[in-house]
Amino acid sequence: MTRMQRVKETGFGILQILAALSLLLAPKDTSMAVILVIVGISFTAAGIGSLWFYFTMARQMVGGRVSLYKGIILFEMGAIALALTDVSHYYILLYLIILHAFQGLVRTLRALESRRIGAESYKLKLTHGLLDFCLAILCIIFIRQQTTAVLIYASGLFYSAVFRIVSALRKRSFIYIQ
Amino acid sequence: MQMDFHYYATYCAAILAGYSHEESMDICYSAQFVDLCSKTLLGKIGAPAQAATTQLQLELMDGRSDLLAVQESTSIWSSFHFLPGNLHKEKNRRTKLYMDKYRLVCMPNGELVKKTVQLAMGQSLQHVGIAMHVLADTWAHMFFAGTPSLVINNVTTGDFYEMKEDGTQSRIFFRHNPSVPDDPEKNLYTNSLYQSSETSVMNLGHGRAGHLPDYSYLKYRYLPAWSDYRMVLKDNPSDYMHAFCQMIYALKKLRAGDDDIRTEIYDTDAIAGYEERIDGILKKRQLIACDDWKAFGEELSGMAIPDFDIETYQEEYMQAAPDQKEETFLGRFIRAALAQKRMVCEEIQSTGNLLTGIPMRRRKKDKK
Numbered sequence: 001m002t003r004m005q006r007v008k009e010t011g012f013g014i015l016q017i018l019a020a021l022s023l024l025l026a027p028k029d030t031s032m033a034v035i036l037v038i039v040g041i042s043f044t045a046a047g048i049g050s051l052w053f054y055f056t057m058a059r060q061m062v063g064g065r066v067s068l069y070k071g072i073i074l075f076e077m078g079a080i081a082l083a084l085t086d087v088s089h090y091y092i093l094l095y096l097i098i099l100h101a102f103q104g105l106v107r108t109l110r111a112l113e114s115r116r117i118g119a120e121s122y123k124l125k126l127t128h129g130l131l132d133f134c135l136a137i138l139c140i141i142f143i144r145q146q147t148t149a150v151l152i153y154a155s156g157l158f159y160s161a162v163f164r165i166v167s168a169l170r171k172r173s174f175i176y177i178q
Numbered sequence: 179m180q181m182d183f184h185y186y187a188t189y190c191a192a193i194l195a196g197y198s199h200e201e202s203m204d205i206c207y208s209a210q211f212v213d214l215c216s217k218t219l220l221g222k223i224g225a226p227a228q229a230a231t232t233q234l235q236l237e238l239m240d241g242r243s244d245l246l247a248v249q250e251s252t253s254i255w256s257s258f259h260f261l262p263g264n265l266h267k268e269k270n271r272r273t274k275l276y277m278d279k280y281r282l283v284c285m286p287n288g289e290l291v292k293k294t295v296q297l298a299m300g301q302s303l304q305h306v307g308i309a310m311h312v313l314a315d316t317w318a319h320m321f322f323a324g325t326p327s328l329v330i331n332n333v334t335t336g337d338f339y340e341m342k343e344d345g346t347q348s349r350i351f352f353r354h355n356p357s358v359p360d361d362p363e364k365n366l367y368t369n370s371l372y373q374s375s376e377t378s379v380m381n382l383g384h385g386r387a388g389h390l391p392d393y394s395y396l397k398y399r400y401l402p403a404w405s406d407y408r409m410v411l412k413d414n415p416s417d418y419m420h421a422f423c424q425m426i427y428a429l430k431k432l433r434a435g436d437d438d439i440r441t442e443i444y445d446t447d448a449i450a451g452y453e454e455r456i457d458g459i460l461k462k463r464q465l466i467a468c469d470d471w472k473a474f475g476e477e478l479s480g481m482a483i484p485d486f487d488i489e490t491y492q493e494e495y496m497q498a499a500p501d502q503k504e505e506t507f508l509g510r511f512i513r514a515a516l517a518q519k520r521m522v523c524e525e526i527q528s529t530g531n532l533l534t535g536i537p538m539r540r541r542k543k544d545k546k
Binding site for chain 1: 269272273275276279328329330332334374376401402403404405406407
């Protein structure tokens with residue numbers, strides 16, 4: 001990670017912490033809509049970016065279809081989040097459960113892959129993945145309480161921000177070419 | 179390639195091409211210095227930063243990640259370590275964005291390697307050394323591009339197989355722990371982490387394949403990102419032998435001042451009687467072959483080859499008066515490095531590829 005990327009990641013982490021705090025302090029009626037707009041815009045933008053990369057370059061690359069699948073899934077998730085603004089909070093919670101469970105699954109698999117190939121960083125990824133699972137379980141337990149749902153999501157944003165900052169400041173392996 | 183080839187093997191090639199011990203030392207010192215002449219070092223001795231021929235690990239890791247940084251990296255790595263094989267290569271149904279990177283894939287015997295040797299014709303021994311570094315790296319670094327690019331330089335790490343001399347093959351494994359040395363006995367090597375960002379420094383050159391291209395004993399097949407799902411074979415012992423014989427051919431031409439340089443010519447006559455010795459060094463299962471090449475070089479010339487010392491010529495450059503700096507050892511190296519970088523960047527830019535910067539004439543046109 002370059003210095004600029006580290007600064008960007010740390011800055012994004014700080015913004016996530018501020019978003020988590022504002023969610024906790026905002027009126028209950030608007031907080032759920034705020035969650036969905038944040039999630040929707042982030043996922044849609046990331047999805048479009050990944051699809052653009054696939055159609056301009058990754059289409060020609062061995063294993064490049066991953067970018068297509070990633071783009072479609074992210075775009076779909078973003079679109080669903082933006083379409084859920086006027087539905088029952090029950091469905092919103094269901095969506096958050098699926099989101100956290102999916103993130104947890106992907107992170108855990110990546111952590112196990114990292115462990116297999118000898119990376120030292122797998123413990124941090126595994127913790128991140130397991131915490132995502134915990135949040136999904138908490139969402140199921142508190143599915144009928146909107147205040148709790150907001151609290152869960154805010155804590156999700158908060159720990160995600162902490163992990164992002166820790167990752168940005170961590171040393172990375174790098175092959176020096178001669 | 180590492181110091182074993184750029185320093186000691188280049189010395190051997192220069193001796194076999196007819197250069198004296200002193201001349202061969204200047205050539206091999208310059209060839210090895212290409213791997214060390216960073217912006218940081220140039221800053222220390224008060225030399226122009228544009229003459230950098232490499233980027234240090236920290237310079238890369240702490241650098242910017244914008245277009246200008248990619249252009250700076252590409253102009254250094256493509257000019258000195260991953261010379262493009264064919265800037266006009268065609269592939270159907272590809273975007274320009276993709277082709278600009280694909281055309282930077284390093285290959286031996288390209289038009290640019292011929293121009294690199296011709297550029298050194300009649301120039302200093304430092305320039306000859308730089309040309310030999312570039313030529314040798316076209317063999318070791320083939321199939322990778324000197325620009326950070328996931329779509330070109332990524333490899334499928336689960337599909338690496340070492341091809342043994344008895345015809346069998348064994349799986350090569352990777353890990354991401356740079357503090358542990360590569361383990362040839364267990365076929366366990368360190369490589370850069372997978373980064374999905376197209377221009378991450380992790381995707382520069384052969385980082386994703388670890389140091390495999392740097393080990394002369396390895397013959398392996400793998401699946402590069404650009405190969406349309408076809409495995410490629412990298413035969414390092416054969417490639418390194420070709421590099422060595424092509425260096426002798428080029429050095430003889432440079433020494434004679436004959437600018438009729440041709441590609442795909444290898445001076446095998448010059449190594450007559452030494453084939454087994456050289457083959458033995460290249461195929462010996464070791465991570466660095468400095469001792470073997472050094473012993474061979476000393477036998478060839480009957481002179482002692484001093485260990486490489488990065489500081490040997492720095493004091494001379496720093497102490498020289500401003501108008502005398504160009505005549506110092508490093509002054510000549512810097513002038514040669516600037517000429518090589520300018521030539522390669524202009525060739526790349528002339529194809530409409532802006533990965534090494536915007537051509538001067540286009541900048542002037544835009545201003546008008």
